[in-house]
Amino acid sequence: MxxxxxxxxxxxxxxxxxxxxxxxxxxxxxxxxxxxxxxxxxxxxxxLMFPRSVGAERARQDGRPVIYWRPGCRYCQRLRFRLGRDARRAHWVNIWADPLGAAAVRAATGGNETVPTVALGGQTYVNPDPRWVRERLRERR
Structure with missing residues (x-):
């Protein structure tokens, strides 16, 4: 990709x-x-700012949290900056490069491609608080 x-x-x-x-x-x-x-x-x-994107299909396979993002999104950048090293504990899916990822975001947001969208434990969260995401990622050590 x-x-x-x-x-x-x-x-x-x-x-x-x-x-x-x-x-x-x-x-x-x-x-x-x-x-x-x-x-x-x-x-x-x-x-370079984001961990290497993987496909949505592969991201869902191992149970790690999935963060859907797109280049240029300031909210995605804010989330990435605030997660620091913990960002690598999740799979990052670029919705502009992965049609399945874009479809997953549209399904979770009622037809919009609002990012960042975080899939965690069978639930999806649209533009969650970075502190909350960081806490969830640290719990999964």
């Missing part, structure tokens, strides 16, 4: 388009700061 890099790439291209005129005008400090800001934004939108 390919990981989606288009949003991160777009952020880098825009960052370069904004920073290069600053560099040409001799404003190296401003251009450097702008480039760093867009690089951080690109990283936060890249698949």
């Amino acid at each position: 390919l990981r989606s890099w288009w949003l991160a790439g777009l952020a880098l291209v825009i960052g370069l388009a904004v920073a290069v005129p600053q560099f040409r005008g001799g404003l190296y400090w401003v251009g450097g700061v702008e480039l760093v800001v867009f690089a951080v934004l690109a990283w936060s939108w890249s698949p």
